Amino acid sequence: MEPVTAGLLSVVVLLGAILISRIPVGFAMAVIGLGGYAMVMGRGPAMSMLGGEVWSVFSSYGLTVIPFFILMGQICFHSGVNERLYKAVYAWFGHIQGGIAIATVLACAGFSAICGSNTATAATMSTVALPEMRKYGYNAILSTGTVAAGATLGVLIPPSVVLIVIGLQTGESIAKLFMGGLLPGMLLMCLFVFTIMFLCKRHPSWGPAGPTATWRERFASLPGSAEIVVLFLLVMGGLFFGLFTPTEAGAAGAALALLISAVSGHMSVRKFINSVSDTLRISSMIMVILLGAVIYGKFLAVTHLPFAVAEWIAGLALPPVVIILLICGIYTVGGMIMDALALLLVTIPIFFPVVEAMQYDPIWFSVLITVVTTMGAITPPVGVTAFVVASAAPEVPIDRVFRGVGYFIAAYVFCVALLLVFPGLATWLPSMM
Amino acid sequence: MKHSLLGFMDRTGARISHVLAIFAGLTLTAMMLLACWNMVGRAFGAPLKGTFELIGFMGAVVAAFSLAYAQQSRSHIFVAFFIARFSRRVRLALDAAVHLASAAFFLYAAVELEGLAAFIVDMGELSETLQIVYYPFVQAVALGCLAMGYVLVVAFCKTVFLAEEV
Amino acid sequence: SEIALKYANFPPAPTFPCVQMERWAQEVATRTGGVVQVTTYPGSTLLDAKNMLRGVMQGQADIGCISLAYHPGVFPLLSVMELPHGFTSAESASRTAWDLYAKHQPAELDKVKVLTMFTSAPSQFMAKKPIRTLADLKGTEIRGAGLISSVLERLGATPVSMPMPEVPEAVQKGIIQGLLTSFEVLKDMKFAEMCKYETVANLPVYPFAVIMNKKRWDSLPEDVKKVFDDLSAEQAQWTGQYMDTHVETALAWSKETYNVEVYTFDDAVQAEIARLTAPLIDEWIAAAAKAGIDAQAVLNDVAALKATYEQ
Ligand code: NA
Ligand code: NA
Numbered sequence A: 001m002e003p004v005t006a007g008l009l010s011v012v013v014l015l016g017a018i019l020i021s022r023i024p025v026g027f028a029m030a031v032i033g034l035g036g037y038a039m040v041m042g043r044g045p046a047m048s049m050l051g052g053e054v055w056s057v058f059s060s061y062g063l064t065v066i067p068f069f070i071l072m073g074q075i076c077f078h079s080g081v082n083e084r085l086y087k088a089v090y091a092w093f094g095h096i097q098g099g100i101a102i103a104t105v106l107a108c109a110g111f112s113a114i115c116g117s118n119t120a121t122a123a124t125m126s127t128v129a130l131p132e133m134r135k136y137g138y139n140a141i142l143s144t145g146t147v148a149a150g151a152t153l154g155v156l157i158p159p160s161v162v163l164i165v166i167g168l169q170t171g172e173s174i175a176k177l178f179m180g181g182l183l184p185g186m187l188l189m190c191l192f193v194f195t196i197m198f199l200c201k202r203h204p205s206w207g208p209a210g211p212t213a214t215w216r217e218r219f220a221s222l223p224g225s226a227e228i229v230v231l232f233l234l235v236m237g238g239l240f241f242g243l244f245t246p247t248e249a250g251a252a253g254a255a256l257a258l259l260i261s262a263v264s265g266h267m268s269v270r271k272f273i274n275s276v277s278d279t280l281r282i283s284s285m286i287m288v289i290l291l292g293a294v295i296y297g298k299f300l301a302v303t304h305l306p307f308a309v310a311e312w313i314a315g316l317a318l319p320p321v322v323i324i325l326l327i328c329g330i331y332t333v334g335g336m337i338m339d340a341l342a343l344l345l346v347t348i349p350i351f352f353p354v355v356e357a358m359q360y361d362p363i364w365f366s367v368l369i370t371v372v373t374t375m376g377a378i379t380p381p382v383g384v385t386a387f388v389v390a391s392a393a394p395e396v397p398i399d400r401v402f403r404g405v406g407y408f409i410a411a412y413v414f415c416v417a418l419l420l421v422f423p424g425l426a427t428w429l430p431s432m433m
Numbered sequence B: 001m002k003h004s005l006l007g008f009m010d011r012t013g014a015r016i017s018h019v020l021a022i023f024a025g026l027t028l029t030a031m032m033l034l035a036c037w038n039m040v041g042r043a044f045g046a047p048l049k050g051t052f053e054l055i056g057f058m059g060a061v062v063a064a065f066s067l068a069y070a071q072q073s074r075s076h077i078f079v080a081f082f083i084a085r086f087s088r089r090v091r092l093a094l095d096a097a098v099h100l101a102s103a104a105f106f107l108y109a110a111v112e113l114e115g116l117a118a119f120i121v122d123m124g125e126l127s128e129t130l131q132i133v134y135y136p137f138v139q140a141v142a143l144g145c146l147a148m149g150y151v152l153v154v155a156f157c158k159t160v161f162l163a164e165e166v
Numbered sequence C: 001s002e003i004a005l006k007y008a009n010f011p012p013a014p015t016f017p018c019v020q021m022e023r024w025a026q027e028v029a030t031r032t033g034g035v036v037q038v039t040t041y042p043g044s045t046l047l048d049a050k051n052m053l054r055g056v057m058q059g060q061a062d063i064g065c066i067s068l069a070y071h072p073g074v075f076p077l078l079s080v081m082e083l084p085h086g087f088t089s090a091e092s093a094s095r096t097a098w099d100l101y102a103k104h105q106p107a108e109l110d111k112v113k114v115l116t117m118f119t120s121a122p123s124q125f126m127a128k129k130p131i132r133t134l135a136d137l138k139g140t141e142i143r144g145a146g147l148i149s150s151v152l153e154r155l156g157a158t159p160v161s162m163p164m165p166e167v168p169e170a171v172q173k174g175i176i177q178g179l180l181t182s183f184e185v186l187k188d189m190k191f192a193e194m195c196k197y198e199t200v201a202n203l204p205v206y207p208f209a210v211i212m213n214k215k216r217w218d219s220l221p222e223d224v225k226k227v228f229d230d231l232s233a234e235q236a237q238w239t240g241q242y243m244d245t246h247v248e249t250a251l252a253w254s255k256e257t258y259n260v261e262v263y264t265f266d267d268a269v270q271a272e273i274a275r276l277t278a279p280l281i282d283e284w285i286a287a288a289a290k291a292g293i294d295a296q297a298v299l300n301d302v303a304a305l306k307a308t309y310e311q
Helices: A003-020 A025-041 A043-058 A062-078 A081-093 A099-112 A118-135 A140-151 A161-170 A174-202 A215-221 A223-241 A246-263 A269-303 A305-315 A320-337 A340-357 A362-376 A384-392 A398-421 A424-431 B002-043 B051-065 B067-072 B088-123 B135-162 C016-031 C052-057 C078-082 C090-104 C147-154 C164-173 C214-218 C222-258 C267-290 C295-309
Strands: C003-008 C036-041 C063-067 C112-119 C123-127 C141-143 C158-160 C178-181 C197-203 C207-213 C261-264
Touching (some): A003 A025, A003 A305, A025 A043, A025 A269, A025 A340, A043 A269, A043 B088, A062 A081, A062 A099, A062 A118, A062 A161, A062 A269, A062 B051, A081 A099, A081 A118, A099 A118, A099 A140, A099 A174, A118 A384, A140 A174, A140 A384, A215 A223, A246 B002, A269 A305, A269 A340, A305 A320, A305 A340, A320 A340, A320 A362, A320 A398, A340 A362, A362 A424, A398 A424, B002 B051, B002 B067, B002 B135, B067 B135, B088 B135, C003 C016, C003 C052, C016 C207, C016 C222, C052 C063, C052 C207, C078 C090, C078 C267, C090 C112, C112 C214, C147 C178, C164 C178, C207 C214
Parallel strands (some): C003 C036, C141 C158, C141 C178, C197 C261
Antiparallel strands (some): C063 C207, C112 C207
16 A cells, blocks of 8 residues: 555544544544554554654653643632632623623633633533523523533633644744734634624523622622733733743743632642642643644654645645635534644644745734634534533533534634634734734 | 452552552642742743753653543543444444553553663663753653553453443 | 665754755765665654654664764764864864764764764854853853753853743743854844844854664665765765855845844953863763773864864
């Protein structure tokens, strides 16, 4: 078999394995990548590749930022920050139609601002927001859809594991990528809010208004979530003004979160241990995905498939805009089936040079494909984030969750269109640095 | 008999995962403090030499030592869109295959990492910046992979012999 | 019949180790009349920097390019090329490196076939403030990796080690004041925009070796082996010259585009540098002697070769 054919075939096998069996995507890529590498290069080289790559990935200084940012988010979660944040937004918006759903989106955005992973955001916001919406008689389509869509903001609003990995892989500045993701993330947040308002207008029974909080209650709720604002400003400000490097920002953020929650009396040894053990679980999941993507990527590289695809695209002689749209199409479909992180890791080496050759801004392109891929994370048939939410709400079948998030896809498409028409949305903030 | 042996293997796996996770947690905390110390030190003109090398090595320990713990607590998300359409028998067969392939991957990795550590010793290679002996970190990663392989082998046995679904 | 070889390299395709790889592959194809076909894998697609040595020894790639600085302790003899000898060009340093290897055939590389050696251009200061004396370096945060950071320490600067991709931002934000490496990054990584003051200090070069899997080498027909061997010294010189031209282009571009100032340390400062960095040479001598190497003879060879090639 020609190596390129083996590469193409492996994509089919990979997707088949993910869809048919209960194999996590990282394991699937690792196993298929190793097997494929052994087929193309021989068993001996495959084995020495395995040892070398596991060590390289695990000991990578750049990747240590991932457990740090997750630890920051977990410390906040276990010290009750996002619960208080949710209560605060709820006090202000709970009384309007769909108000609790709106509060959920805003709280998701706030929590995203300290958490690097959308899976973690989905898991934590599900436990906080779903019971609340159930209590006030919200339709499950709206409530699960809101949480799943809101959780995807975690990837765009910095810090974001996906943007960190793009930065490490392409050499683009992680701080600039963070700044680039900020405005589109806020835009999506607003679009989600509009989507909820629109849905509640059409189906008033989906999101009945909650009780009205008094102004005193509203203002009293604010200090409870002030930590998140302080923390976000410190970490992003520190990055923006260069008090620390992006890789240090995670450690600084985690330490600051610990300090702030300890000072405000919301931290205990038990809570800290829980934060650390959850961090280990989540970051291990991400590391296995990264390891799998790196090994699978090594295999693809030796099949020369990425080069063949890149040459094919370059040889199409289409206008650059059409090529960008084509790439967006590929990422949309890819994002539906695969984990965003894994997909980006494997495909960026293919598309990044093509796009750079067309003189597009790399920060803009990174943000664009992140938005498109993230949309895939909630798109049927296989949205990872939707699955996380569905597993947190066992009584809601997955197709209802997908129906719910379906309404938010329009917001995504609009955001992508705006990014295509106004690249400044992603490039303006980074250019100010 | 089958049950008690597998039960014992399962408990052993849980205990190993737990102990490794404790080390991983301590290392993660130490890494955080080390990075902060370096930042503060640098602000006063005295950064620690080789911080980023040490953090990389410690990160390897964290990643490797939390593998088994994450697997034991079922942290890895799968998609399995079509799984509900299969009979229980087919589902069990698929799970067994997944566990076996994953176990093989991590056990091979453990062997290869041990080989890498031996190679580093053989060549007398030191770390780049601090020029310290660093092969024990490679061996630590090998140990983490070995524990992961063990937990997956137990999961395979439970699927095959006890017909337990994930 | 055709001989297919896999050649792995770790830095991105446009960098000089990869440029020389493509040139070598081309040359070999021409000189063997197309019998030898080399597939190149730049940018760590096949092997990354840390895995290169082992990967070639175990046959993951047939040929690979290793940076000696990535393997402290492994090359007791050839690591002499990492010391501050004051080479002024990549050409003289590359030719010295190859000749030194050819003469001593050190045991540290006897598990592989060495096809050629070359070095980067000398390391120079690029900073946000003028560096004209060693006093200007006092307490200044400069990025330098590996042995370069020890050199910086000896010169009184504060060495900061961080991965290269983080450096532009760290300079821009003032986390560090500059960096110590060869001048091509002025253009290739746009450092000229931030670091307006360049100082020629002729500090150490980074040596590289192109190695081949021993078994694979033994399997080659004699005429092919001869083509490879005949190319070794020539390839070292070609790479050095290419590097020097590239550095000159970058420097000219930086002067024209960003109006950078280029200052050269005078002889008094150079003498002071030699005095301050002498302990590094002593350290190398001690380590080499421990490995059973006639350290003084090697140092004499380096000095003699340098004198020949720097004329
Ligand atoms: Na985030
Ligand atoms: Na997806």
